[in-house]
Amino acid sequence: MYIKKEIREFIEKMPRETKLSKEWVNFIKQIDKSHNLLIEHGKEEYECTNCGKYSYGKLLNSRNYRYHDICRFCGKKYEIRRSNLKNYFFLYNLAMVDNMNNKLIIRYYEVYRRYNYKIRRFVNSIVEFARYVPEFDVVLLNDRCPRGQNIYHDEKIKKWRVFGGKYYGNNSYKSIYLKDIDEKKKGTSYQYIPLGDVINHLENIKFDSLYRVFRLAKYNSFELLIKAGLYNLALECPERFNENGSFEKRFGVCKHFYKFMQKHDISYNELFVLRLTQKPNIEIIRTLLRISYSNLDDLKKASSYINLVDLEKYSKKQTRLSIQNYLDYIDNLERMGVPLTKKKLLPENFTIAHNESVEKVKIVENELLNQKIIQRYKQLEKNKYKNDKFIIRPAKSLNDMKDEAKQQHNCVYTNYSEKYANGKTDIYFLRKLKKPKESLVTVEVLDGKIRQKYQKRNTATNRNQNSFLKLWEKDILNAA
Ligand SMILES: [Zn+2]
Known part of the structure; x- marks a missing residue:
């Protein structure tokens, strides 16, 4: 070595x-x-x-x-x-x-x-x-x-x-013996750092605390944070406060919050929320951290829709409101194109409003999907084909796909509706000419080729069906 x-x-x-x-x-x-x-x-x-x-x-x-x-x-x-x-x-x-x-x-x-x-x-x-x-x-x-x-x-x-x-x-x-630490640190590079204070502060965390202290003490801000009585910030992440200059530049909040920060020996998460709320109230800050599982990104996102202080107050009247649930709710409203009025942002009963939004968004999205499938049907209609025995046609609508899946016991509805609607793949149904409403073979076509073909419960197609499909693939899909 x-x-x-x-x-x-x-x-x-x-x-x-x-x-x-x-x-x-x-x-x-x-x-x-x-x-x-x-x-x-x-x-x-x-x-x-x-x-x-x-x-x-x-x-x-x-x-x-x-x-x-x-x-x-x-x-x-x-x-x-x-x-x-x-x-x-x-x-x-x-x-x-x-x-x-x-x-x-x-x-x-x-x-x-x-x-x-x-x-x-x-x-x-x-x-x-x-x-x-x-x-x-x-x-x-x-x-x-x-x-x-x-x-x-x-x-x-x-x-x-x-x-x-x-x-x-x-x-x-x-x-750890600290009695003469001030004497001992004289002349060393840790001379000005109140090491005794820090180590005493950590008294309950004996494991690895000395290493931690010295590793952190390398940041310029460490000394400043300790002397300012902001132990948690010093011991959590002094590197985040190395920015020189004004208080506001360093901490991201106005200087008149300092007393509050010191009183509660504010943690980094708490400071982050203080920046968002601009309200020096530790209960509010801690509630917000609790209902967001301390996910700061989610809190920040929520704050772009609503004043977090209002949301915290609101959360107290609701059962089990989490920031994550709340963001889902907002997302649903946006997907439905609902204007975010105060009444919508703070509904009387959040659980009911949230559940309703889930249902409604499903309906709205299914309708969108359905519209796309109808469009796809129109595009692919030209590939319709029949002889005296069989007929094959593209899937017509979302319900059409749902019905096929139900009859065939397959996953064409759950797995392929979106892909089909978005043009990622093509879905066709092969049926007997005399029984056009009865499912027979579900067919997937990708890049002009049959990728999958199955009868009920994903069983293999028979000879007659195969020769019909082969002809269709050659004469219609690749007619060029
Ligand atoms: Zn004794």
Whole structure:
């Protein structure tokens, strides 16, 4: 793997290992208060591995917890284990921010907290196994974590190297030490970014949050958004707000909405709706997002027909109105050529109006289709042909096709009406001369050739029918 000189040099110069500072050890001690047990020595006698004291009698909450209880002295809730316990441990990762040669680095530690049954206390082994250098966007691993998977506590650090694979070990951590972060970021490229604020803000999303923060911090707008208290925008999509210039140019809304945006720590979707509604009302915005399943394109489209604030108000009086349904309804009105008056746009009962529009549009469209088929019939009428036994003619109308499909049990109506109407293919019906109303063979012709010919239920045609069709194809369709 090729590694840039700059990175190589940095690795060479950075300290291989540092002593755990007193503050750092104290930080871990605080976290470890929750990593303890209650050791049950006999009936109703419990020893707390945290404070070392014994509690006797029924514990405070023994009715509430079956396997956990609260130490009477330190008040912590722990799992109960029998005194013959031999092996037990806790394992978790911690992170700290450090500064090495004016580069910000995240150092990852694993705490292996093992139960020592001889003294009935927990003993920690704390080892550093990875470093992340956001400025280079590289993960470094040492001998304790050679493949980015298992961590070996008894290995010495001989070497740090760049890890190129997909790395899971440090993607999550239990806690990050932030106490001196302002001091640590001095002189680094993250000096002016309020990293502590951001990481605290993300406290509930431990997974991958550091990577995210540093990746996003590369955008100029990140710092600005965080300082403006717009955390959601900063963490969602700072790249969308990189535009320099006025507030309006950057956010697409007037500056007097800023207080509102900050108060609700507005998300990108919410801002998008605010642009459309121009109304700083978070309930309205959230309702609109809900009824559109957060489909911003659909909301934008709807806003070109109707004021979204009116639509939101209207939606409250309707049952199950979604923006998608609403757009279908508008589409139906347009296809029928109905003028979009206020009354049409906001009908008293949306469900009824919507269903009616579906029915009506079907009728209108079928009539259009029918007109086209009638035209096609007129064009193809010249190909009518008969002998003393059979007659063949083009399909005359939509109903004609429906009737053929019904008699023949085939799909000529459902699959071929539109193709036929639009001139993509030609449909003919072959019938007995004496029984012209009774279906016999359905025929498709494409480019002057018979493409399909079937009797009832798609069964093959017989010899007589075939010779008639062959003649017709040759003498009439390709008469030229
Ligand atoms: Zn205790």
